[in-house]
Structures are given as structure tokens and as C-alpha cells.
Amino acid sequence: MKFLIIIPAHNEEDNLPFTLDSLQQQSFEDFKVVIVNDGSTDQTSEVIRKYTDSDSRFETVNLEKSAHQPGSKVVSAFKNGLKTQNKDDFDIICKFDADIILNENYLSEIEKAFANNPKYGLVGGLLYVEKDEKWVYEGNSNKHHVRGPMKAYRKECFEAMGGLRETLGWDNIDAILLENLGWKEIVLPQLQVKLIKVKGADYTIKPADYYGRYFYFLGLNRFLTYVAAAKEAMKLKSPSFLFQIIGSYEKCKSQNLELKISKYEQEIINKQRWNMFKKKWFKI
Structure with missing residues (x-):
């Protein structure tokens, strides 16, 4: 090969x-x-x-x-x-x-x-x-x-x-x-x-804004985004971090920023994330 x-x-x-x-x-x-x-x-x-x-x-x-x-x-x-x-x-x-x-x-x-x-x-x-x-x-x-x-x-x-x-x-x-x-x-x-070096060290984007944009461009729906945002906020024990992530995500949605994935691919991604959520929290 x-x-x-x-x-x-x-x-x-x-x-x-x-x-x-x-x-x-x-x-x-x-x-x-x-x-x-x-x-x-x-x-x-x-x-x-x-x-x-x-x-x-x-x-x-x-x-x-x-x-x-x-x-x-x-x-x-x-x-x-x-x-x-x-x-x-x-x-x-x-x-x-x-x-x-x-x-x-x-x-x-x-x-x-x-x-x-x-x-x-x-x-x-x-x-x-x-x-x-x-x-x-x-x-x-x-x-x-x-x-x-x-x-x-x-x-x-x-x-x-x-x-x-x-x-x-x-x-x-x-x-x-x-x-x-x-x-x-x-x-x-x-x-x-x-x-050799730590990833992300040269990005100017703030962590909360990064997560909000990441969840948006990943094509996640609101429910899965809010769950994922809560998970990140819990790691830092920071309720404000949760709302900052959500604010960044909602700003992207309000601006209707272009996604690089199709509607069908968004459905695939959300289904996979939903299945992961059910498996972890409901053992199904």
C-alpha cells in the first residue's frame, strides 16, 4: 500500500x-x-x-x-x-x-x-x-x-x-x-x-465561544448542545460557563452561519450523539 x-x-x-x-x-x-x-x-x-x-x-x-x-x-x-x-x-x-x-x-x-x-x-x-x-x-x-x-x-x-x-x-x-x-x-x-506543543495555544477564541461554535458547526440540535454545554460547565463547576457556551451557540444560530455538512449528515450526527447520551445516562 x-x-x-x-x-x-x-x-x-x-x-x-x-x-x-x-x-x-x-x-x-x-x-x-x-x-x-x-x-x-x-x-x-x-x-x-x-x-x-x-x-x-x-x-x-x-x-x-x-x-x-x-x-x-x-x-x-x-x-x-x-x-x-x-x-x-x-x-x-x-x-x-x-x-x-x-x-x-x-x-x-x-x-x-x-x-x-x-x-x-x-x-x-x-x-x-x-x-x-x-x-x-x-x-x-x-x-x-x-x-x-x-x-x-x-x-x-x-x-x-x-x-x-x-x-x-x-x-x-x-x-x-x-x-x-x-x-x-x-x-x-x-x-x-x-x-511537541499544546494544541489551541495560538487560538484567540475564548473557550466558551469555542465550545458554542463547535457544537453549532457540528450540527447539534439545541437539546444535545445544552446537555454538552452543561457537561463542560460541570467540569469547571461554573454555571456562567454554561450560559456563555449557550450564548455563543445561539449567536451562531441567529446569524445562520453556513454549515459544511448536509441536513442528512446533521441527522446522522445528532442520532449518534443521542444514542451516546441514552447509553450513558439511561443504559439503553
């Missing part, structure tokens, strides 16, 4: 070498890497050039500077890289971040999982961050969800679900849609992916 790996990069001069070095050190070598330089103002382009000049598997795409918005910017950059390639030449399509470090057997284990399991549609490892000079499990989501920094899709699955959506919540939307189509999302816990 052959991999197409697309890496959006914005001002990643310090982190990108670790990611690209870890790819060059992979035991599995049949891959192409497209680094999308998304309007970087630092030395990212010079870093990329060192690899494209010495390794024919590495290519680059240069984009103009765009607004840094959670979700949409990174997927837009990914799509710009994807359209430079012929998908028919590849079996596995990956969206990787520019600040991760992969074990040398990462691609070989991913390839083996896809080859041995025809219904696997999305495969990845677990995300680890550095804390007190040790690499520990990030723990921001359940261990059965492949996080955004290291997505690997079977090409047929990727195409069946319509690719990635330029919206906040894209990395949850993909998992729900592919599962509805009969594909499986699989995490290989033995594959530890090191995340």
Missing part, C-alpha cells in the same frame, strides 16, 4: 524538522509527503527546502497567509495539498500535523492494520505530550478516537465520506460519517505519537 501524507504547516520552523525526520526514519518507505506552507512568516520554507532538495518523496505547496481559525484553516491547507496529487496513485491518505514525532514503525503498523482488515477506514495511534520531562498520554479524548494530528484514512473510505470538512469539529465529523457508512475507526494504542 502507498501513503499520501499531507502536512499543513504555519510558522513551524522549530517543530517541523522533528516531524519530517521521523518520517524519513520510517521502516516503511513507500510514501509521498506534501508539506503545505500556509503563509509562514518564519523560516518554515527554508526548513522544508532541506527535505525537498534531498528526498524526492517530499514536495511542498506554498499558500498566501490566511486567517487562523480553528478547524477550517488547517483543512483548507490540507485540501490545497491534496489537489496537487492524483489520489488514484495512493491507497492511504494521511493528514498529519507539523509538530508530531512518529515511532519508526508507525507507518508499517498502520499499513499492516489496513491490509489485514478491509473494513478499517481510519487508523491512528495515541497522542502523548511532554510533562515533567516525561511523555504521558494527553487524555483529552477517549482512547478509541483518532485525533486530528495523525489521521490515516483508507482512500475508499475517505472518498465515500466526501473528504474532510472545512469547519470546526471536522475531526469528529469524519469519525461519525465513516462509521455510518460501515467503516471502522481504530486506535492502535501501542503507537505513541508525541505532540
